[in-house]
Amino acid sequence: xxxxxxxxxxxxxxxxxxxxxxxxxxxxxxxxxxxxxxxxxxxxxxxxxxxxxxxxxxxxxxxxxxxxxxxxxxxxxxxxxxxxxxxxxxxxxxxxxxxxxxxxxxxxxxxxxxxxxxxxxxxxxxxxxxxxxxxxxxxxxxxxxxxxxxxxxxxxxxxxxxxxxxxxxxxxxxxxxxxxxxxxxxxxxxxxxxxxxxxxxxxxxxxxxxxxxxxxxxxxxxxxxxxxxxxxxxxxxxxxxxxxxxxxxxxxxxxxxxxxxxxxxxxxxxxxxxxxxxxxxxxxxxxxxxxxxxxxxxxxxxxxxxxxxxxxxxxxxxxxxxxxxxxxxxxxxxxxxxxxxxxxxxxxxx
Amino acid sequence: xxxxxxxxxxxxxxxxxxxxxxxxxxxxxxxxxxxxxxxxxxxxxxxxxxxxxxxxxxxxxxxxxxxxxxxxxxxxxxxxxxxxxxxxxxxxxxxxxxxxxxxxxxxxxxxxxxxxxxxxxxxxxxxxxxxxxxxxxxxxxxxxxxxxxxxxxxxxxxxxxxxxxxxxxxxxxxxxxxxxxxxxxxxxxxxxxxxxxxxxxxxxxxxxxxxxxxxxxxxxxxxxxxxxxxxxxxxxxxxxxxxxxxxxxxxxxxxxxxxxxxxxxxxxxxxxxxxxxxxxxxxxxxxxxxxxxxxxxxxxxxxxxxxxxxxxxxxxxxxxxxxxxxxxxxxxxxxxxxxxxxxxxxxxxx
Numbered sequence: 001x002x003x004x005x006x007x008x009x010x011x012x013x014x015x016x017x018x019x020x021x022x023x024x025x026x027x028x029x030x031x032x033x034x035x036x037x038x039x040x041x042x043x044x045x046x047x048x049x050x051x052x053x054x055x056x057x058x059x060x061x062x063x064x065x066x067x068x069x070x071x072x073x074x075x076x077x078x079x080x081x082x083x084x085x086x087x088x089x090x091x092x093x094x095x096x097x098x099x100x101x102x103x104x105x106x107x108x109x110x111x112x113x114x115x116x117x118x119x120x121x122x123x124x125x126x127x128x129x130x131x132x133x134x135x136x137x138x139x140x141x142x143x144x145x146x147x148x149x150x151x152x153x154x155x156x157x158x159x160x161x162x163x164x165x166x167x168x169x170x171x172x173x174x175x176x177x178x179x180x181x182x183x184x185x186x187x188x189x190x191x192x193x194x195x196x197x198x199x200x201x202x203x204x205x206x207x208x209x210x211x212x213x214x215x216x217x218x219x220x221x222x223x224x225x226x227x228x229x230x231x232x233x234x235x236x237x238x239x240x241x242x243x244x245x246x247x248x249x250x251x252x253x254x255x256x257x258x259x260x261x262x263x264x265x266x267x268x269x270x271x272x273x274x275x276x277x278x279x280x281x282x283x284x285x286x287x288x289x290x291x292x293x294x295x296x297x298x299x300x301x302x303x304x305x306x307x308x309x310x311x312x313x314x315x316x317x318x319x320x321x322x323x324x325x326x327x328x329x330x331x332x333x334x335x336x337x338x339x340x341x342x343x344x345x346x347x348x349x350x
Numbered sequence: 351x352x353x354x355x356x357x358x359x360x361x362x363x364x365x366x367x368x369x370x371x372x373x374x375x376x377x378x379x380x381x382x383x384x385x386x387x388x389x390x391x392x393x394x395x396x397x398x399x400x401x402x403x404x405x406x407x408x409x410x411x412x413x414x415x416x417x418x419x420x421x422x423x424x425x426x427x428x429x430x431x432x433x434x435x436x437x438x439x440x441x442x443x444x445x446x447x448x449x450x451x452x453x454x455x456x457x458x459x460x461x462x463x464x465x466x467x468x469x470x471x472x473x474x475x476x477x478x479x480x481x482x483x484x485x486x487x488x489x490x491x492x493x494x495x496x497x498x499x500x501x502x503x504x505x506x507x508x509x510x511x512x513x514x515x516x517x518x519x520x521x522x523x524x525x526x527x528x529x530x531x532x533x534x535x536x537x538x539x540x541x542x543x544x545x546x547x548x549x550x551x552x553x554x555x556x557x558x559x560x561x562x563x564x565x566x567x568x569x570x571x572x573x574x575x576x577x578x579x580x581x582x583x584x585x586x587x588x589x590x591x592x593x594x595x596x597x598x599x600x601x602x603x604x605x606x607x608x609x610x611x612x613x614x615x616x617x618x619x620x621x622x623x624x625x626x627x628x629x630x631x632x633x634x635x636x637x638x639x640x641x642x643x644x645x646x647x648x649x650x651x652x653x654x655x656x657x658x659x660x661x662x663x664x665x666x667x668x669x670x671x672x673x674x675x676x677x678x679x680x681x682x683x684x685x686x687x688x689x690x691x692x693x694x695x696x697x698x699x700x
Contacts, residue, residue, distance in 0.1 A: 056472065071453075071474065079439070080630075085431040089456055096463070101470050103421075104454040106442055113446070120451050123406065124421065224634045250634070257607075280430075280630060284574045284600070 012055045021049040072307055073103045073121035075114065077141065078134040082278060083155055083296060087132050090300020098308060100127070107142065114142030122147065127311035130303050131156050136166045137198035150310035154303040155296065163310070164320045165303055167294035169199045172325030173206035176245045176273040176292050179327055181210065183334045185243030185271050190217045191230040191255060192247025200247060203275070207245055222247070227254020235262060242270055249274040249281040249291055256285050256332060271333040287331035294325050362405045371399040422657055423453045423471035425464065427491065427506075428484040432628060433646060437482050437504055440650020448658060450477070457492065464492030472497065477661035480653050481506050486516045487548035500660035504653040505646065513660070514670045515653055517644035519549045522675030523556035526595045526623040526642050529677055531560065533684045535593030535621050540567045541580040541605060542597025550597060553625070557595055572597070577604020585612060592620055599624040599631040599641055606635050606682060621683040637681035644675050 018028035023046060030036025031046035032055075049055075072095060078084040091102055103126065105117035121129060128149050131140050133156035144151045145159050153164040173190075180188055188211040193200045204217045218233065220226035227246065231254075234240050246252035252274030256266050266272055266287060274282055274291035282289040302323065309316050368378035373396060380386025381396035382405075399405075422445060428434040441452055453476065455467035471479060478499050481490050483506035494501045495509050503514040530538055538561040543550050554567045568583065570576035577596065581604075584590050596602035602624030606616050616622055616637060624632055624641035632639040652673065659666050 069474075070470075073451075074454075079435075081431045081435040085429075085435070088454065089429070092454075092456055096466055096470070099470055099473070101423075101453045101455070101467075101474060103451045104424075104438065104442075105451070106439055116446055117451075120420075120446070120449055123449070124419075124451060250630075253634075280600075284603075 012053045014055070017046065017050045017053060017055050020053065021046045068127055068311065069125040070098075070100045071103060071124060071126045072100055072304075072311075073105060073117070073126045073129040074132065075105050075107055075117060075129060075140060075142070075144075076132045077107055077109050077156075078132065079106060079108055080134075082276075083134055084132055086296035087154055087300035087303070090297040090302075091130060091304040092300075093297075094301045094304025095308065100308065107140065109141050111141040114140060118142055118144070118147070122149070128152070128307040130154055130307055131158065132303075135197060135199065136169075150307060152303050152307045152310070154299055161318050163306055163316055163318055165299050165306075166320060166322055167296065167299060168322045168324050169202040170206040171322075172275065172292040172294065173203035173245070174210050175325065175327045176275065177207050177210035179290070179333060180243035180245060180271055180273060183243070183267075183271050187239065187241045188212075188215050188243045188245065189234060189241040190215065190245045190247070191227065191251055192217065192219060193222045193251070195219045203247060211245075216241075220251075222250060224250050224254035224257070227251040227256075228258040229254075231255055231258035231262070235264075240264075240270070243272075244270060245273045245275075247275055249276045249278045249285075249289055252289050252291065252332070253281050253285045256287070256289070260286070266332055267334045273333055277328050282328075282330065285332065290330045290333040291328050292325045293328045295323060299323050362403045364405070367396065367400045367403060367405050370403060371396045418477055418661065419475040420448075420450045421453060421474060421476045422450055422654075422661075423455060423467075423476045423479040424482065425455050425457055425467060425479060425490060425492070425494075426482045427457055427459055428482065429456060429458055430484075432626075433484055433505055434482055436646035437650035437653070440647040440652075441480060441654040442650075443647075444651045444654025445658065450658065457490065459491050461491040464490060468492055468494070468497070472499070478502065478657040480504055480657055481508065482653075485547060485549065486519075500657060502653050502657045502660070504649055511668045513656055513666055513668055515649050515656075516670060516672055517646065517649060518672045518674050519552040520556040521672075522625065522642040522644065523553035523595070524560055525675065525677045526625065527557050527560035529623060529640070529683060530593035530595060530621055533593070533617075533621050537589065537591045538562075538565050538593045538595065539584060539591040540565065540595045540597070541577065541601055542567065542569060543572045543601070545569045553597060566591075570601075572600060574600050574604035574607070577601040577606075578608040579604075581605055581608035581612070585614075590614075590620070593622075594620060595623045595625075597625055599626045599628050599635075599639055602639050602641065602682070603631050603635045606637070606639070610636070616682055617684045623683055627678050632678075632680065635682065640680045640683040641678050642675045643678045645673060649673050 014025055014028050018025045021028060027038060028046050031043045032050060074088060076084040103121055107114040107117055126149055129144060129151045131144055131151060132154045133140055136155055137157055139157045153162050158164045190204055190207040192204060208215050218230050244255055246255055252272055256272050259266050259270055264270055274289040277291045277293035282291045306316055364375055364378050368375045371378060377388060378396050381393045382400060424438060426434040453471060457464040457467055476499060479501045481494055481501060482504045483490055486505055487507055489507045503512050508514045540554055540557040542554060558565050568580050594605055596605055602622055606622055609616050609620055614620055624639040627641045627643035632641045656666055
């Protein structure tokens with residue numbers, strides 16, 4: 001159907017189709033749905049009338065009979081959208097071809113606002129809800145465990161028996177560390193965020209598993225300022241590190257800036273790897289950051305596929321699904337040549 | 351209704367209420383809607399049954415009779431979400447209390463994807479569509495001019511007879527320039543983005559109107575790298591500027607970094623003002639950026655209020671509505687004391 005037809009239709013209803021075709025509304029409905037008993041001539045006349053009028057079958061009316069609304073609710077407390085936007089893009093990609101639309105509900109950390117949004121979504125008979133947030137070890141401020149619709153948790157904590165998707169912090173941190181080792185870096189340090197985050201602990205453990213159990217880990221804020229401060233601490237001692245794995249790209253940018261201001265060349269003297277691949281930060285760093293991408297768009301796609309399966313009543317195993325991160329090569333670690341060789345080595349190790 | 355009741359309800363339908371109350375579906379519906387003829391005893395029995403079963407009146411069913419779905423579609427091609435996220439937050443704020451939910455449809459610059467999303471939204475009988483994007487002088491790659499539902503354009507170009515909201519680039523640029531002048535800066539330069547952008551032209555014109563018609567404007571990319579390059583150009587001459595108004599925060603960050611690396615103190619020797627108030631950039635700059643905020647959240651609120659009015663059939667004047675920007679004070683322009691005095695002067699001038 002073209003837009004012109006839609007416009008002409010001005011919300012043509014089945015009543016109009018029935019009137020013009022000279023049948024009852026019930027007959028018109030049956031004709032269009034290929035159900036009921038009538039002559040083929042009548043069925044054809046109704047269908048032709050519907051086409052001529054530009055009748056758009058009403059999704060809500062269909063939903064009422066099929067018990068599906070072809071809508072999904074996405075709840076998030078990530079106001080920056082840093083994590084939610086790629087998740088959302090993936091969800092949309094998985095659902096748009098199925099005719100499913102997504103309600104985006106930003107609830108910040110406001111339980112009352114969360115309840116209003118959940119009520120509105122239930123009221124509109126969503127087929128399911130995807131909950132997402134800004135960290136994997138915190139729940140949204142609203143209880144979704146007893147809703148009459150299925151729920152998938154993506155990049156936020158859910159109940160033990162829920163369907164939950166998270167990115168693989170350990171594998172991502174291992175890849176970053178192995179990449180530094182593959183560049184011949186041996187004095188490795190991990191500069192990361194607050195140790196109250198599960199992701200910080202998981203990444204630190206994976207870093208030490210590859211770099212050595214006595215390798216240094218410095219905990220601080222998720223900020224550029226902390227990157228500067230960490231470099232000041234590290235270079236207050238005689239032997240600074242030759243490889244720094246940072247807990248996020250903002251810390252990495254601070255580290256790279258602080259090193260340049262000390263006259264220390266990145267990557268010739270020190271290699272740096274970030275985490276997140278937040279392009280506004282990682283691509284603008286001088287040199288641009290080699291970093292870990294959590295593949296949040298793919299995580300969103302998988303969340304979309306799972307909520308569709310659940311909405312259609314297909315069996316889905318509960319539990320936590322861990323999706324792999326990927327290393328994104330830029331210049332903060334070494335030359336492309338070295339980087340590519342390192343990639344091959346990492347691949348061979350897998 | 352509490353969540354527990356919803357859960358118990360497991361999508362209780364009006365059929366269930368009718369069956370338990372011992373009436374027809376039609377009678378149950380009329381009883382709950384306070385229409386039709388029946389004894390008060392019957393009406394009360396139906397209502398009590400509905401409450402006892404935890405019946406949730408179906409928004410879709412109500413929409414079918416009221417011709418309202420209480421949903422709004424938001425179309426955007428701003429994949430970064432830099433502009434769309436605050437607009438979206440404002441829209442949600444304006445609509446959530448009215449029980450209206452928002453479909454977010456990211457269409458990038460893909461006309462086919464745009465059409466799929468618009469079809470899906472019309473199919474779900476949205477009450478209206480808000481179109482938004484990443485620049486005010488470009489249309490989305492999908493024609494919304496002949497749809498059977500109202501459309502509001504917010505931070506993207508619409509047809510001449512449409513309802514359109516934009517931020518006031520000229521007033522924002524004027525405030526930035528006046529602020530530099532209020533700090534006693536007299537050798538002003540504007541370092542901005544590509545001159546193919548209407549916003550770039552509007553800001554440059556407003557800058558020259560305040561700073562003088564022969565004040566220098568340098569056009570380049572929307573990037574930190576361009577900020578570095580511009581400083582190299584400006585300081586290749588004998589007398590560098592003492593005040594720089596930048597077209598966005600990324601350029602401003604590049605300018606501030608480049609000045610620091612030349613040993614030029616910001617703000618003691620040169621004052622810098624950005625544009626956008628994109629916090630990840632403006633707050634992390636050393637020193638943090640004084641900048642212009644386009645008030646996109648308020649623009650979103652206004653778009654939400656307008657689309658509601660249109661959906662309810664209230665009269666709304668077509669045309670372009672220009673919303674004011676505001677100056678956000680940080681440290682790149684001067685001390686708080688000076689900044690506050692400047693603010694007062696600016697206020698007195700208005």
